[in-house]
Amino acid sequence: MQSNDSITKKTSASTKHLPESKAGSQSDTVKPAHSRGKKFLSYYKPYMGLFFADIACALIVSATTLLLPLCAQYITKNILQGHDPHQLHDISLMGAFMLALVVVQALCTMFIDFQGHMMGARMQSDMRTELFEHYQKLSFSFYDEQKVGQLMTRLTDDTFWLSELFHHGPEDIVVTFLTATGAFLILAKINLVLTLLLFLFLPIMIVYAWHFNKKMNKALRSSKDRIGDINAQVEDTLAGIRVVRSFTNEESEKRKFAYANRRFLASRSDGYRSEAYFFGGLGVFAQLMTIAVIVLGGIAVVHAALDLADMLTYLLCVGILVDPIKKLINFGELYQEGITGFQRFMEVLEIEPNLQDAADARELAQVRGNIEFQAVSFRYKEGHRDVVKNLSLRIRAGDYIALVGPSGVGKTTLCSLIPRFYDVSAGKILLDGYDIRDVTLRSLRRNIGIVQQDVYLFAGTIAENIRYGKLDASEQEIIEAAKKAHAHDFIMELPDGYDSDIGQRGVKLSGGQKQRLSIARVFLKNPPVIIFDEATSALDNESEKAVKDSLEKLSDNRTMLVIAHRLSTIRNAQRILVLSESGISEQGTHEELITLNSAYANLYNMQAKI
Template structure:
């Protein structure tokens, strides 16, 4: 069951959109996947056993006690409402404390993940002490939450244990009085006490089950919180698969904002890109170039308007078929732990070794790969830490080459390359762009001089568009940006 639930939760993570992950910390999500499901499995493991054993033992003991002395047994029953109210009150407090504790352990995991992922930045700025203070802060919060939890548990278990002992004391006192008045003989009294002792043990077991239940139920609540989140982006009931994509893209009065209470990143933008056209997007940082390209594969949905691919509204086609026909090289290159061949093959899982080599050659990555000790079988480490920035960028480009999609988006694809590598990759990109719809986002305007059309974005939308020569002749926004870079 634990394995199934972890699988179900992981599959839910895969369904959730970028909007969800924009607000989440990886460490918190990992805690829900590991720690919460562990406590659920403990509840599954011991819970049914504790309940069955307790039920049978208590039922049997009470029947024997009632036959020996009904009056004393009814007296024992008077303790049950008091124990129930007491347990209910401190159970709620324990539940709240345990929930807080699980949130805090998630914070610790998030902090560890954040610090270790950026360990090179930490060391380069000699900020080890800063990270220690951050970790100490989240640890203190966890310590405080666990202190509250243990305090609630102490009241819960100590109190119920005291009630169990009070039951024994009550039997001894009242049974002694009954013996004095000859209402009960000593043999029955000893038998009765023996059965009360048998009754106390399952009550303690039930108390321990209370803690296990609280750990499990808080884990289950956190588990269900994620499962109950509806993905922002889903296929419509009548969504169709895209086939034989040419690559005509059209933005029709598109407006977009990340959240309802935020301002529009773009407003009423209209743009048409013909199949096979090589279009470059330029403009100041933060103007919405990457956002515009993120709308095409439906990483986010437009707030207003619509986007068409080959005349189909992208909301009316399946996400899988849409994204299968779009290749993206992002500004922030992400490579998976493993070998070079495995990372290139990620673009086409059934690719042959020869296809991998061809893709690497097109991305001008083959030479540096062959210079590595194990060639294509070289392990590149977590996020490709064993490679230079330019090498990682070229591997990510090779990954798109092997996917071979009809629509390609390059988001600052040559930003991490030196001049020689940039020229080599630029030649490859232009070959790849032949007969494919290509969108290039670039701050280095020298890399897009050969674009068939350059679209300049501004606060008001598209301020101008044309070839490099046409925009230079206009002597406006693009010319100013180009001349500014030429002086650097």
Template sequence: MHSTDSMTKKPSAQPSTKRLPLARTGSKSGATKPARTRGKKFLSYYKPYMGLFFADMACALVVSAITLLLPLCAQYITQNILGGNSPHELHDIYLMGAFMLALIAVHTLCTMFIDFQGHMMGARMESDMRSELFEHYQKLSFSFYDEQKTGQLMTRITDDTFWLAELYHHGPEDIVVTLLTVTGAFIILVKINVALTLVIFLFLPIMTVYALYFNKKLKHALRSSKDRIGDINAQVEDTLAGVRVVKSFTNEEFEKHKFAHANHRFLTSRRDGYRSEAYFFGGLGAFAQLITITVIVLGGIAIVHVSLNLADLLTYLLCVGILIDPIRKLINFSRLYQDGITGFQRFMEILEIEPDLQDAANARELTRVRGKVEFQDVSFRYKEDYKDVVKNLSLRIRAGEYVALVGSSGVGKTTLCSLIPRFYEVSAGKILLDGHDIRDVTLRSLRRNIGIVQQDVYLFAGTVADNIRYGKLDASEQEIIHAAKQAHAHDFIMALPDGYNTDIGQRGVRLSGGQKQRLSIARVFLKNPPVIIFDEATSALDNESEKAVQDSLEKLADNRTTLVIAHRLSTIRNAQRIVVLSETGIAEQGTHAELIALNGVYANLHNMQAKI
């Protein structure tokens, strides 16, 4: 028996305001967050890499400066050396050529630094964001996952963060290069010919209006496309996870049609996106070409009127070429911005969903648990507009008592047990563990003292030992083997090709249903908690395995609080108390013999199963 209970205080932050799950709020989730708050959050990911960021920006400055210097070098050669009748023309040309080669070398080194270290900075930020989002996923409650598609959540942690990282790297660099290059080119062009420069820059306001119009359309199209690719991921994940069911019902064609529908919706969203993208980039590219043609035509006219010489026109054309490149960078930045900011919005939509189950402000650490569980007028419903699954239920379970919950499907047996570890929050009433409201203790300490074997067994990809060790991560090999023996799993494990080191495949597909169930039971044996919940834990076992596990279950239940949910009444004959649930609450309770003698609900259930 575990010793008397005590609690140690553990400070915890105030629970944040709850938000509706994403599925209920759609794409507008998180829209209530102030833009300033999101802006600070956006910039915060630069903080750990400020040194690398400034080095990247310094290299971008050098690249911009060298880009502007090269046309000036060409102008110096054409005007000062070739047009100045210098006696050392070849020497001066060679010298200037060497200087230009040095500039190109520095330009190349800086570009390489930007390409490698800049991208690595973006990749590190992407890694940070993925870690943060994954950690947040771990905090969200069952009610959130009840309404989400795994494929959509995977898209947000992979695709969205990738494009956001691209924006983090290329965004500042493109802005700096564009501003410096455009400003420097403008100054050079004005010095060569003011009138021609003003004509060229008249194109910019028109380009801006055009870009803003189609940029808005592109943003909506990209958002729709990201949502649709999430749907495709969800469809693929769902179909592949249930591939055995698909094949057993020969419904491959049906799954093809479901996927085709999702794929068609994605194709439609991409068509809208590509159309907007074509108008956006094609139009801006046309404006860039118009600028070049304008320079050639008006520059030629200026030469005819002797207001511009050929050397200046050559320099002018080189500068215009330089000017067009940052315009293209700006166009690319617009696309990158839309991809990245859309990804950031979707990223924040998840991050801004507060877990609806959090530690209270003065939550305490639960230690030395005995296992007394009490339900006091507990009611629960999954959603506000749903009817109560459990209503005004009161039940006391003594420390160390072995209690079985039975009843027809849908009366709330599994729900009741899910409320004890706070997988869901009660709608009314309270649940006590050793006399303490479970809402006043930390979730971690509460769940650490409760072991659960669920009806729907989940095993992770990896070895047999890895899956058993999940019950106690620092367990030794001897402890793992001992737990397996208690669950009557040791013999079948040793018959596997590599014993405890056998890879069981995704979700344990290489094991039978009974074998998977016994591994999940072994995990709880290894955890060795004072409160144990078996949710129809023997439902997948054959008669021989069921008896073996039943013996070990009763051994584990000795002096421990044990709740067993069972449809097979034969498995709970030895329970100290059987609680029969109905839609109105507790219909009757007592030992197996007492309930049979009562000739009520339990006796009817027992007689029905005896006839099968």
């Protein structure tokens, strides 16, 4: 067997892009990405009413924008040059009409800015929820290969830019198309030749934008990966801050952070350079269009091909035409930020968990606790050696089984296969006669309680952490569970008792106290199958004895598997299995194995001398 007693592993694959790190039989698979466009549009579906209202307001804003220069043309050409006897009255009416247009435009713009942004925020919330729920489904093998900071970046930063694209994208496209089309028609009506000359700039602008657009996309993707690296480094350092300080390795952590920070800075430098060329160049083209109108329009006025009133209207329309160009530029930025975020978002969402319920999976009910391993083999990845090889084992309901052996022989791995944290590579595991792959994961794990060697407590109160074993538990049930785990006394000594805040990962508690709270959670869950992975490893002798007595009481009519290094805690086990690299080398009661005077006896005698 390999040294895989500790399930959680960090590998160099965590720095790769997600699809590349999914090799191996135990890894999650990646779905084809052919339906991403359809998936992108699907997020609009719950908000179609708001979406159409937003687009309608965008249309009104475009229409009012085009009407204002036409109103100016009407005043200068029809009223001022038309010898209108009611000039002041008509100018006042037209002014009032233009003011009304401005009011309508302002109201629609405010609607777009508020409700449009809220639509994008709701869609972002939906995506975050979907991705978070997907994270919950992915198997342990996925998390063995990934960094938490990178996964957090995909959940937060990437979805933010997506919300901006969801809102501004369609709106900017509609406004740009309608305003540019309307402005072109107005300009063409005033002077077709000048308009055609003006629009010769567009093909050049498109080629220029396309070239730097590709560079921006590459740079933005790189910067998103680098900010994920920074988040991963910060999360790793802060989570282990006590280890960092105990080894006085602050400078080492600073160097690692500086390296990640420099890589991010380099990626942003490339991105900002491309953005500068992209936006600066397009801005120059917009200004060149205005200069061309002034110069060519002035020549047309000199040659009487254009009068001053039309020249004024023309300049106003060109000013309007610059606005959709700016929106197009803004859309280019949003598109690059949003689409790279969407690609990273979908990379995770397209990973299908390798551990899923079968189509005809049944719900487990009235579980007794009979467990059987039938020729089970397991390896973490293809090409690796088997951690468990051709192991057969039968555990009757209510049996109290202990697993012992040196580190690295697969004790924890063996127990991780029962709740199906990983799937067997060969053979099968039965629970009450049912292959665990043929029952729902939820019902399987609902009937199994686990106390892990690496205790994890959530930020919050003691009561909240114990209640995690049964979310609808009453206060009295929580107290009873704490008493069974011999945690009640130390809890009541705390200033706020069960309402005491324990800090991130329970940092305000001792190792033994954290272990007893994790045991209390399992007491509260009260499942028919219980797995204790070095559950008393962090306890002092007095606490160990108290918990040992509680475990033996809890083992009545329940299937109990205990992984133990302290052999004194499992002397009363009905059967002790001694694991070695070749499998189960010995099994029997404590007395039988001592009489055998082999591997178990050697381990026991060695500990007795300490």
